[in-house]
Amino acid sequence: MFSTLVLPLALCFVALCEATALYDRNLAYRSPFAGHSQSSVDTREIEKRHIAHVRRQTEVANHFDDEHYPTFYGGDFSNSPFIWSGGLNFTHSVASGDPLDNSVLLWTRAVPIGNPDQSVPVCVSFKISSSSELHGDIVDSGEAFTSYDVDWTLKVEATGLHPDTKYFFQFSDCTNPATQSVIGTTRTLPSPDTPANQVNGGKPLTLAVFSCSQYQAGWFNAYGYAAHNTSAEIFVHLGDYIYESLGNGAPIGRQTLGRELATIHDYRQRLNQYRTDASLVAAHQSGPWITVWDDHEVADQSWKAGTADSNDSTIGCEFSPSGACFTDRKLAAVRAYHEWMPIRQVDVDDKLRIWRNFEIGKLLDLTMLDTRQYDRDITDLYYNTEVINTLSTFPNRSLMGFEQEKWFFNQLSQSQKRGAVWRVVGQQIVFTQLNESGSIDVDAWDGYRANRERIINYLYDNKISNTVVLSGDSHANWVSDLAHPNDSTTYDPLTGKGAIGVEFAGTAVTSGSSFGTNISPAAADVKSTAYVAANLDLQWSEGSYRGFFTLTIDPNTMHTTFYAMRNITFANLDGFASANFVVKAGENRLSRPVAGGSTLAGVLKFNGTKGV
Known part of the structure; x- marks a missing residue:
């Protein structure tokens, strides 16, 4: 029999369990570091801190089954000293x-x-x-x-x-x-066995796709345009949702707070500031998001063991302007990301895994990859470009990590086996080989050529059809047929014969063009003309406008529309559809004439030519 001195202690344990359940229901505590001694948020310890200041009730409550705390009866909390009631x-x-x-x-x-x-x-x-x-x-x-x-x-x-x-x-x-x-x-998504023609009530499903939103570079008008002026029902972000750098956004009222990001406080402060943009707020209110990160969610040019300016080494981290070693910086960034983003922890035993798959009826599988943070071999860190060039063709070099790569191959086969019409792959960097005025970006898939070749071979060898790759990162628009890179013996760029899929690579929400910051459409088109001529698979290039694109998908056709924002120096919804592309189920290429033979921006390879 309990004494009156022991009873309050027993009640503490009961209350502790009930209150801890309310902490645990908030996934921000448990994701993605549950059980990780260095970085986890231990809700039991938080509750001990909390309960130490609480006078316990005097009635045993363990026979009640109620989520409410601390009254257990669903009573009025307004006068309770145990939780904040000051507004x-x-x-x-x-x-x-x-x-x-x-x-x-x-x-x-x-x-x-x-x-x-x-x-x-x-x-x-x-x-x-x-x-x-x-x-x-x-x-x-x-x-x-x-x-x-x-x-x-x-x-x-x-x-x-x-x-x-x-x-x-x-x-x-x-x-x-x-x-x-x-x-x-x-x-919600349709159940995996929903027939393709019944998904979304039989109406086409529209995804809006974004990447690279740098606060100091401009206003996030693309998000607002998608929320207010398109039929997008799911928002897909391919990474660089935030940037760790400072820049100078003061002239347009976009000065970033704090310093270059290094600590948990820094990353939280930056996410806080980004999420005050009215267009981004509207897009988050309008529908569910499916996201992956790129490099700038941690730091520029990040790979599995470092970034351009913070790499752990035997001599320490004195070369990091952020003042933080890479490992600590990455853990802080990942924790803040999981607090601020509506993303699930995929595997409790794999803290960095965000590669995952969404079965959207039998209409499509949306497979989200991590080609940046998870297990990426060393990339171009600016001072080692020539070294990376020599490594780019090594057969054991991996962009994804072999565990993720094996999972991806299995996912492609499983998707086709279960009868999904489309396989849409969301990932960070441009997949197609791009010769840009004689230079190759070895920070993209061009720096991991054997990894790319394994994927292309798997698609061909296993007759995986209707694969569409989505890419960001480059701050420009590129649309390509997927084939063995620049191989005219197996692929015809006029007709698309020989292709095994399509890539849609989108420009940035605000980040400066890789063609040149603030480059004019006319000047960008000069470069695009050279690019589409130099790259066999590339069918459209555009490098001036900031924006996004949408995919409108039904069982027979995928319509892709690229949108251009006219001005990002102030908040507005002034944009236009710059190009439209069609992919027909079973054709594994862009429909001809590509973009109907004309666009309102950029350069087509065969402008007006009616490829069969």
Whole structure:
């Protein structure tokens, strides 16, 4: 029999379990470093800190099954000293991501008004419904804690949802339900066995694809244009969502805060600032995001063991202007990314893995790769370019890492075996070989030629059809048939005969053109003319405009539209469709005439020529 002195201790254990469940429901604590002694956020330790300041209840509550804490009865939190009740501010609106057929991740940031003790958590409730007013059928709801330990971010999984369904969601303050976030829009994917012609209710499904959004380089108008002026239902980001550098955005009101990113505080501050852009806010509110990182989420030219300016070595890290060794810097960047982005942890035993696959009915598989951070062999760090050139053809050189490469091959075969019409591959860097005025970018797939050749051979040898590669990173637009690089014996650039797929590589949201920052359309077209002439597989090149592209997909056809923003020096939605391309199922090439024979920007290889 418990004494009156022991009873409060027993109650502490009960309350601890209940409260820890509310911490654990916030995936920002557990993703991606659960159990990692150096970088994890231990919710048990946080709760011990919290509970040390709490007077325990005096009634045993272990027979109650209720998520609410600390009353266990779903009572009013407004007078509770155990969680913050001084008001909340949803500072960064809402977001959602990584949808499945029965669940989706929901995200917000709930900052306490005032200066609470760090031992006091914030309690946030959420609800999700198929009603835009969130009336009637609430499909899932619940509560979770957040705290300064994860920068007040909150990431929860809404479950029990119906496949292929549009949903609306909202967060509120547990202690004052009248304090609410805006209502966000999201959706689930169709179940994997949904027939292709029934996906999205039988209507074409549109993905918007982005890369390379540098805050100091311009306003993120492309995001807003996609949210307001297209039918995009899923937003795909191929990396460089943030940049670690400072630059000089002051002349256009885009001065970055802080310094070159190195610590967890630095990365959180930069993500915080980026997420204040109105167009980016609108895009996150409008639909679920599926993302991967590129190099700048950590630092420029990052690979598995370093970056251009921070490489761990036996003599230390004095050459790093950030003042941080690479390993510490990377762990801080990855942790902040998982706090601020609605992305799932793929494998609890593989902290860096974000390569994953989404089965969108039998219409398509969207396979997201990591060709930058995961297991990439050394790249061009600016001072070693000639060395990398000599390594670029080595057969054992890998961009993906052999574990990811094996998984990717299996995924391609499994996708075709299960009857998916399309295989869409989202990854960071330009896949097609590009001769740019006599130079080769060895930081792209051209620096890992054997890895690329293994992929192309796998597609040909296994007769994998309808493969479309999506790329970013280059800050320019490139559209190509996929074939053995510059091999005229197996591929005809006029007709596309011999190709095994298509690549759509998009320009940046804001980052400066690789053709030259602020280059005019006319000057860019001079370079594009040379590029399409020098590269057999390249069918369209455009290097002046910032923007994005969309894929509108049905069982028979993929329509791809590139959008150009006219001015990114101030916030606006002024853009236009610069080019349109068609890929027909089973043809494994761009339909001829490419882009209908004309575009509103850039240069086609056969402008107006009707290839058969």
